[in-house]
Amino acid sequence: MAGMTVPREANERLPDAPLRRKPTINDVASIAGVSFGTVSRVLNDAPDVSAATRQRVLQVIKDIGYRRNRAATALVTSRSTSIGILSDGSPRFGPVGTLMALENVARKKGYATTVISVEQPYEESVQAALDTLDDTGVGGIIVIAPVVDMAAAVWNASCRVPVEMIAAGASSTPNVFTYSENQELGARLATQHLIDLGHTDIAHFAGSMDWFDGRVRKRGWEASLRDAGLTPGLCLEGDWSPRWAYETALQLVREEKVPQAIFAASDHTALGLIRAFAENGIRVPDDVSVVGFDDIEGSDYFLPPLTTVRQDFTALALMSMEVLLGAMEGRDVDRTPIEPTLVVRASAAQANSRGSKGPSGISQGAGPE
Amino acid sequence: MAGMTVPREANERLPDAPLRRKPTINDVASIAGVSFGTVSRVLNDAPDVSAATRQRVLQVIKDIGYRRNRAATALVTSRSTSIGILSDGSPRFGPVGTLMALENVARKKGYATTVISVEQPYEESVQAALDTLDDTGVGGIIVIAPVVDMAAAVWNASCRVPVEMIAAGASSTPNVFTYSENQELGARLATQHLIDLGHTDIAHFAGSMDWFDGRVRKRGWEASLRDAGLTPGLCLEGDWSPRWAYETALQLVREEKVPQAIFAASDHTALGLIRAFAENGIRVPDDVSVVGFDDIEGSDYFLPPLTTVRQDFTALALMSMEVLLGAMEGRDVDRTPIEPTLVVRASAAQANSRGSKGPSGISQGAGPE
């Protein structure tokens, strides 16, 4: 009655031992009556395992709740099942949206993500973060680099694993390849919408020129105008904040230079300038048309609901993850950028609804009464 | 001329070999002319190493750019230098703010963070996520659980490492301890502000009752009112969205039940209801006072600028990380919750500026003219 059908269980730890040590591949092996090598094979879907044995091992694995020790795996294979995300610490709309979406698709593809955020000065912090990520054992790194300086730091940094940068309109280098949404197109969409509405005097409340997004949206605005045979109007460069937009718009009002239409580089920017106008009795869209960029939550309930352009972060994340995984595995993948869409609401209207034609043809005198 | 002062370098890989293999502890050892044990000792600040040797080893480490292999360390010590963050996938203000802040303080304390987000149904996904985090080798887990169901799933789940939950007003269990900001206080602050302004008819546009935040903010509103000897007014339970608030407010207008003052459970909620009022010529704060909750970016440029309450996510993150680290190390730490602050702007005004007294004392007839 000694050796039963299950061979060498006796000389091993009892399956339901009181101690909560995590079961190892050896525990599984002894209980299933096979060698650890066989267990490893079923774990890795290797051939050379009979169906029956595979079944049995799988059953034991489920029974005792075995889970593969990632550290051990990583140690011996030196490849990993996690990818690193490097982001700037800013809680801004774009970066955060991208970050969340990225985590989502990574998880669905079976990768854990470890994220690190960096701060100025980037030169040091970026290299340090890349290193940390590296010896955490990530297989690849995606960096969300909205600001130009950060991207530069990434370009100058060295890293053993593939690095992909999400940066609108930045170029790729041998070490670092780039992917992004086609934000220039987004800006063109916005501007073209204004053009289609009959506006000819279209200003731009730009974002920060330290940001790729700011640069590229401005470029789109310009290009769109030129393509339509129009000369670009006023372009004010700001910092994305409502505050800047508010004060700048106030200035415009004082100088009686309020344009017919404005493409705001972000919804927050739009928010600020709309308030400045509202306080001075200039109505949107009756007196001035505004279109934003981002479609932040609530922008459909601004006063008025904001016409804006929406980026598809999920699609962006999906694609860029695909691209990174491709790079990690040496595959080659499609890299056409995602296209944003225009969402039309109520903040931009037909141009000649009023008599205003000149560059400052706003009926002055505050208050709608 | 064979054996020089540096003993066994010859039989090892050349220091500047062309291949880019990462240097190991052995590389350091052979170059420094000591055994790997000694290197390990200096790495871990162990005693039993002479100052001179330590110096030399440190120098070599720096020279060849040695970095400790975390997988190997984790494998043998089974403790780790990373902490896991579990979050719901929602890009909502509170959770995201907490997440970013958490990552920040973790990094500053020398921990990497690996984040996983879960979706409904929580029962399965939470346990799976906890497991994944566990065998990623995290030393502890912080879960950002704004919604009640998710918290329940966490309570029911099992996990070897300490789990801390950030959930407003939820209670701790033996397995899972809880930490949060004192949101009830926040709600009281908001309500009290309205009371101080002389309002007696104070309604609440609540958030979702599936969220702790929704529940706790409502509780604060109620309690504050009772403490002041007032009977709580209308309480509408929504879903945080501007849309819901907009439509609900519209309903109120139609039924002529617009209250004197409203405590909105979130800034987005406030945004929606303010628009509904604006469309109907009901002015904020002249006709109805509104205070929000969150202080989202741009709320200072709403029309009107929103009086609201701000949470200190950085402080929250700092404290909760402290608490988790304490649990991991068996320490005991202070756990008094962080307090939010009221930020007064322009959306709430003195009560009796108009004759309106009755529950529906709004001058009907749209348009400000």
Place this chain on the structure above:
DNA sequence: CGTTACTCCGTAAACGTTTACGATGGTGTC
């Protein structure tokens, strides 16, 4: 029946650390 080939499985070594233990040399004490 002997050979070959194939299927399935066990074994050993390696991955880069940490930890416990043992070895060595020097210094002090009686």
Place this chain on the structure above:
DNA sequence: GACACCATCGTAAACGTTTACGGAGTAACG
């Protein structure tokens, strides 16, 4: 001068996997 003691260092084993290799069976084939 013998002894113990301390400081410093080297060595072996272990952590839980994967991978390369080899060996035992079995089936096919002459």
